[in-house]
Amino acid sequence: MARAPARAWQRMLSGRRLDLLDPSPLDVELSDIAHGLARVARWNGQTQGDYPFSVAQHSVLVLELVRALNPEAGAKAQLHAVLHDAPEYVMGDIISPFKAAMGGNYKEVENRLLGAVHLHFALPVSAPGAITKAIKRADREAAYLEAVHLAGFEVDEAKRFFGEPSFPVFEFEPFERLIRPWPTREAHDRFVAAVENLSASLAA
Numbered sequence: 001m002a003r004a005p006a007r008a009w010q011r012m013l014s015g016r017r018l019d020l021l022d023p024s025p026l027d028v029e030l031s032d033i034a035h036g037l038a039r040v041a042r043w044n045g046q047t048q049g050d051y052p053f054s055v056a057q058h059s060v061l062v063l064e065l066v067r068a069l070n071p072e073a074g075a076k077a078q079l080h081a082v083l084h085d086a087p088e089y090v091m092g093d094i095i096s097p098f099k100a101a102m103g104g105n106y107k108e109v110e111n112r113l114l115g116a117v118h119l120h121f122a123l124p125v126s127a128p129g130a131i132t133k134a135i136k137r138a139d140r141e142a143a144y145l146e147a148v149h150l151a152g153f154e155v156d157e158a159k160r161f162f163g164e165p166s167f168p169v170f171e172f173e174p175f176e177r178l179i180r181p182w183p184t185r186e187a188h189d190r191f192v193a194a195v196e197n198l199s200a201s202l203a204a
Contacts, residue, residue, distance in 0.1 A: 062081055
C-alpha cells in the first residue's frame, strides 16, 4: 500500500492552510504573521526584560532604523523592511550559527515564504538590490543594539560580530520605547499598524 505523502502545510489561526513548500500569497494573512512574530523570541529568548524580545518588535526596530539611515526611503522600501523576517511566523527565529550548521535548503524554503508574503502585499517577489542592502545594514545595526542592551554582549564583542555601529543616536525616550521588550499584544498591534499604514500609503 502506497504511503501517503508527508503533510507540508500548517493550519493557521485565520483558518488558512499554508503550504510550507509551495506557499500561495492567497494563504498569507497579516493576522497570522503578526500573531506568530509577536510570539517568536529573538536570541532564543536569552534576553533581559520582563518579556521576550519578539521578532515583531525587532521588525519595527529595523523599520525605524531604515527610516533613520535612509530618509529618502519610500513606502515600498519601508514595507519590505518591516516584513523582512516574516517567514519566521512559521519557521521560527533560528539563530545564525545554527542556520550555518544546518545547511541544506533552509534558505530556499525561507525565500519562497518571503516571496509569497511580498506578493500578498503587492510587492515584487524579491526586493531590489538597494533596498535589500539598506535592510541588511539596518538588521545588523538592530542586532548590535539588541546584543548590547538585551543579550549580554560586551560592546567590543558585539562590534566583532555585527560591525561598528553607524546608526544615529536616538533620543533617549524613543530609543527606550524601541528596545525595551514589549508585551505580546503591544508587539502584535504595533507590527500590524506599521504594515497597514505602509500598505495604505502604497495603495493611495
